[in-house]
Amino acid sequence: MSDLWLILVVAIVTYLSRAAAVVLLPAAQGVLLQYVSRLPAPLFAGLAVFTFLGERVAVPEPATLAAALAALLVTPKRSLGLTLAAGIAGYLVVGWIW
């Protein structure tokens, strides 16, 4: 299989997984609706942990740790822009010191 065909197959698998979830599957109702409404917060928190540790599940660089801590500190504001700004600032400051 050439790289071109592999990329096309990967694209199809990826798009079908997106489309199936919002087109083929029926909208959740009742208990299932309550359940899926509870899903996003822990899912995104889990994604934060996964990207923090990386594919190799290793202790991150001090600057990355500082970025995550700075981001966590401003989460009560519930502003994505502020969270990103705090994270980048934490990264730059500790990266500069370390």
Add this chain to the structure above:
Amino acid sequence: MTSTTPSSPPPPNPLAPGTVIPIMAAIGVFGTLYGAAAQPLFGSWLTMFSSIVIFSGTVQFSMLGLLAAGAGPLAVIWAIFVVNVRNFALGGALRPHLTGNRWQRLAVSWFLIDETVGLALAAPSSADRILLRAGAGAYLAWVVGTGIGVAGGAAFGLAGMASAIFPVLFIGLAALMVRSRGALVRAGMGAVVTFVLLLMWPGLAGLAPVLGGVVAAIPAVGRE
């Protein structure tokens, strides 16, 4: 579930420049890194083509890593299928808020990525519009970022910062989802379960946060 209690903070505007631009910048940086990493393997044209037709950093980096490690096509396709399992969780959470018909949902599903779903769920009454607009911005950033990477833009030393941007981004998206004490508890549970799963079975990789989220969403905690 979408109603806001009197004590809840006001919902953020997910399409405000202060929200969308940082996301586009983060995705653009990641796209630059992908472009720089993939160009030696695929060449310029195929690297650009992959970003245009796939539009998924997780999928494309996984594909690249596996190919670079010598994996065959079937192994790559299977791994990509596993990586994409989380789209069912994201789409399942978003589906009740999408009001368009089947064809409209088919169109906007192209933009179903972690970041855009997070924004759409932050203001679920406008989920279709947010998914479309934020998704278009994210897509543009991803493709342009890839182009910069292919052209040699990774020389700006962005690799280290990219490793920090995505945890920060997901922390911010998780915070947007927390509208009650119960959601805060579940976010903590999701993080802990994911952490434990990754420590015990590192090979789970991108499946760990899905399992962590699915488990942590089971109990209803306090007033929802």
